[in-house]
Amino acid sequence: MREVAVVGVGVNKWGELWEKSLRDIFVEAALKAMDDADVSKIDALYVGCMAPGLFVGQEHLASLLADYLGQCPIPAARVESACASGGLAFRTAWMDVALGLHDIVLAGGVEKMLDVDGGGATYALATAADQEWEGYNGATFPGLYAMIANAYQKKYRISYDKFRDQLAHVAVKNHDNGLLNPNAQYHMKLTLDAVKNATMVADPLRLFDCSPITDGAASVILCPVEIAKKKFRKHKIIEVIGTGAATDTIALHDREDFTYLKATEIAAQQAYKMANVFPKDIDLAEVHDCFTIAEICVTEALGFFKPGKGGEAAASGVTALDGKMPINTSGGLKSKGHPVGATGIAQIVELTEQLRGEAGKRQLKDPRVGLAQNMGGSGGSTIVHILKSL
Amino acid sequence: MPKEPKVGIIGYGSYIPRYRIKLEEIAKVWGADAVAYKRGLMLYEKSVPAPDQDVITMSVEAARRAIVRAGINPIDIGAVYVGSESHPYAVKPTGTTVAEAIGATPAIHCADMEFACKAGSEGMFVSYGLVKAGLIKYGLGIGADTSQGAPGDALEYSASAGAAAFLFGAKNVLAxxxxxxxxxxxxxxxxxxxxxxxxxxxxxxxxxxxxxxxxxxxxxxxxxxxxxxxxxxxxxxxxxxxxxxxxxxxxxxxxxxxxxxxxxxxxxxxxxxxxxxxxxxxxxxxxxxxxxxxxxxxxxxxxxxxxxxxxxxxxxKGKAKLAPQTHPQLHENKFYLDYGTYAKFRGKIRTAG
Amino acid sequence: MSGITARYWREMPQRYRGEAGKSLSTGKVFFPPRLVEPGNGNRRFKPVKLEYTGELLTFTIIRVAPSGFEKQSPYAIGIIELKGGGRITTQITDIPVENVKIGMKVRVEFRKINDDGHEGIHLYGYKVVPE
CATH class of the missing domain: 3.40.47.10 (Thiolase/Chalcone synthase)
Structure with a gap:
């Protein structure tokens, strides 16, 4: 197997992009990544996208995007694992390059979510749950994560007020980081009170506990480290040193412990083992904070904090930009936005920029190893990657 | 000549939704004289079906209670007749869903009855007749409605919701x-x-x-x-x-x-x-x-x-306690609605889409 | 949601009658029934019916509903562990949403879940009510 590097990244401003189509936003981000790497031709394309059929009525997406990127006849594939589609597209591209099939491969992610109304978007996202045995009876994603939150509060016997505070700290921290990210959907400072008094979506989760509905795309270029060393000297070379992927039951009710993200722990252990690092070696992590409770459970499953202690970590500032274990320096899904298929790729973009030392105002001091965790559904799939600056 | 077996009711069940609206609450909206209604018609409050209840759901629950009281295997039920003037479909039987939900399909005769307020007793009459004729082992007759009165009409003060189910048979007859x-x-x-x-x-x-x-x-x-x-x-x-x-x-x-x-x-x-x-x-x-x-x-x-x-x-003897009884259902665990919520529940408000 | 008829009809044994599968290897109840048991590869199950009483393990109150459920919100939905084994995710109905509590005892009732638009079929299934 060949060692693989990330040599180009591209993401544009996310948000409500009324004037742009799915193909527009994908191609813009892809061209930005290609320009960043200084390539005009790629050998293969993998695109993560969860539900183009439901959001914009378009399937057969990979060919369409290869065409509009001016790259036909290269092979192209759409990769889908709900909200983990981007992470899985990156892993698929990594496998392609590692196995020696292609040299210059683009891994992209895109979702155009605002072409349907709120009910339509809630429905499309709910298809990532078990349609017959959760969705049929009226379950939604905020609802499933809210059930996780209520189970968490009960399991760890945290008072409602304290728990509510911990959740709010995650949102406030991620919005603080998002203020420093020019591409984030929201540049809006949140206060604890604003989060705790926002409109209730699914008790105990309020509006600012939820990631938004977003139009957005992101792209990265992968190639073998050997080629990167010869041809791509523009930026510091960032190597993919670990990858892991795992599944869990798609229906939340089939899990023994609703608060334990088993797939995340297993995928992380695979990645740690491959990279030969431990949680304490990670300098920063981009994790899947689709809801505030998710960041708490994920940081526990990744081994950063003990079970039941993820909320305290957020509340005490450990996960802040200047904390011991910075989480979601990009602003996370919470403030950067969550165009579901693009999220996993954007996490790789953030790690790459941080590890290169090109993260602007939110740049950490000399980080060496970063971890990205991208999750599908209520935890039914998780992709973990570990990147390192050479 | 051997004595003909006595045919009759072997199990029964009723179902009443938990929501209620008081007569005063309706009268207030239409400027009607609540006191006169209460005195003249002896109406104080009425049951209201929740948005997730209709003739089919109430019939299923009443039928399940009747089956519990009868202690029979539902697969032996040979006919189901649901009488109603508010069948959820204009075309498509109520009875097939009821039969499917209680586990009585596919060897079963089924028809929906409609005869204003008499459709329930018709279903009972026909079920009884078929058992007596020896054509079926058990027959299920149900009367159920989620009746609607036009807003402001005299009927709105009375039209309510409930279901009663009766199993007829020739053995272990309780009536x-x-x-x-x-x-x-x-x-x-x-x-x-x-x-x-x-x-x-x-x-x-x-x-x-x-x-x-x-x-x-x-x-x-x-x-x-x-x-x-x-x-x-x-x-x-x-x-x-x-x-x-x-x-x-x-x-x-x-x-x-x-x-x-x-x-x-x-x-x-x-x-x-x-x-x-x-x-x-x-x-x-x-x-x-x-x-x-x-x-x-x-x-x-x-x-x-x-x-x-x-x-x-x-x-x-001992049958009543096997399933929820009618008077307790009528008088316990009630939720009172205001007219606005009642109008929403009953689809009386014209909405978009 | 149009074109749901066949999908709906196929699952009636589960939605209407709670038909489940009990592992002949571990005794675990699977709802809906499965062909193979996770973890041990067992393929032998016997058909059983869910017991219609259970306990609420966790829940939430949905205040932003997906299409088709808008007029029902707010509604409580939760995960219920049934007495004889098997778990379901469904709505807790016939109770003011603010009174729903983890650990409460509930009973399954046959209810209408949704409609397939204004002219499509009615969609029935199971919900739970306080015991």
Missing amino acids: TVDYTTSFMTDTPDFWRRENAHYPSHGGRFTGDPAYFRTSLGCAKMLFEASGMKPQDFRFCVFHQPNGKFPCRVAEMCGFTKKQYETGLLTPWLGNTYSGASPMGLTAILDVAKPGDKIFMVSYGSGAGSDGFVYTVTDAI
Whole structure:
């Protein structure tokens, strides 16, 4: 197997992009990544996208995007694992390059979510749950994560007020980081009170506990480290040193412990083992904070904090930009936005920029190893990657 | 000649939604005189189906209760007849969903009945007849409605929701059917035209020439057929479109309050249409003792009545407690609605989409 | 949601009658029934019916509903562990949403879940009510 590097990244401003189509936003981000790497031709394309059929009525997406990127006849594939589609597209591209099939491969992610109304978007996202045995009876994603939150509060016997505070700290921290990210959907400072008094979506989760509905795309270029060393000297070379992927039951009710993200722990252990690092070696992590409770459970499953202690970590500032274990320096899904298929790729973009030392105002001091965790559904799939600056 | 087995009710069940609206709450909206309604019609409150309840769901629950009381395997039920004027579909049977949900398919005969408020007793009558003819082992007759009165119409004060289910069979009969009669004429006192949302009625014409003439006609036939007198019965139950009519008709027949009060549910339940007199019968069976005789006359506009005489047997012992009983359902665990929520629940508000 | 008829009809044994599968290897109840048991590869199951009483393990109150459920919100939905084994995710109905509590005892009832638009079929299934 060949060692693989990330040599180009591209993401544009996310948000409500009324004037742009799915193909527009994908191609813009892809061209930005290609320009960043200084390539005009790629050998293969993998695109993560969860539900183009439901959001914009378009399937057969990979060919369409290869065409509009001016790259036909290269092979192209759409990769889908709900909200983990981007992470899985990156892993698929990594496998392609590692196995020696292609040299210059683009891994992209895109979702155009605002072409349907709120009910339509809630429905499309709910298809990532078990349609017959959760969705049929009226379950939604905020609802499933809210059930996780209520189970968490009960399991760890945290008072409602304290728990509510911990959740709010995650949102406030991620919005603080998002203020420093020019591409984030929201540049809006949140206060604890604003989060705790926002409109209730699914008790105990309020509006600012939820990631938004977003139009957005992101792209990265992968190639073998050997080629990167010869041809791509523009930026510091960032190597993919670990990858892991795992599944869990798609229906939340089939899990023994609703608060334990088993797939995340297993995928992380695979990645740690491959990279030969431990949680304490990670300098920063981009994790899947689709809801505030998710960041708490994920940081526990990744081994950063003990079970039941993820909320305290957020509340005490450990996960802040200047904390011991910075989480979601990009602003996370919470403030950067969550165009579901693009999220996993954007996490790789953030790690790459941080590890290169090109993260602007939110740049950490000399980080060496970063971890990205991208999750599908209520935890039914998780992709973990570990990147390192050479 | 071997003695013919006595056919009758082997299990029964009722279902009443938990939501209620008080008569004053409706009267307030339309500027009506609540005190006059309460005094004149003996109506105090009525049941309201939740948005997730309809004739099918209530029939299933009532049928499941009847099955529990009968202690039979539902696969042996040979016919299901659901009587209602608010079947959820204009075309597509209610009965197939009920039969499927209780586990009685596919060897089962099924038809939906409609005869204004008499459809429930029709289903009972036909189920009984088929069992008696030896064509089926068990028959399930159900009366259920989520009736609608037009907003502001007199009917809105009474139209309510509920279901009653009866299993008929020839073994372990808890109440034998001793006599039946039916009385029919063409009397247009209440109707709903195809595609009309709410029913129409003939006002005071629904009284003497319709309800009273028909109910009394059927009762007279039943007394003649049975050779019995009002004093021979412990209970009687009549159709109950309001609180006043059934009391009056019972007294006209020679019954006393003691005989009709157990089966009189309308003042607190409202008019459950096809469920009305069958629901009253379930309340009676909840408290009946072996040997009790029950006199039942239903009524449906259009118009007709079915009459039944039942004798309660030893098999009634211990049955009531096997499933929720009617009076506790009527008086416990109630949630009161304001008119706005009631209007939303009943689809009376025109919405987008 | 149009074109749901076949999908709906196929699942009636589960939605209407709670038909489940009990592992002949571990005794675990699977709802809906499965062909193979996770973890041990067992393929032998016997058909069983869910017991219709259970306990609420966790829940939430949905205040932003997906299409088709808008007029029902707010509604409580939760995960119920049934007495004889098997778990379901469904709505807790016939109770003011603010009174729903983890650990409460509930009973399954047959209810209408949704409609397939204004002219499509009615969609029935199971919900739970306080015991």
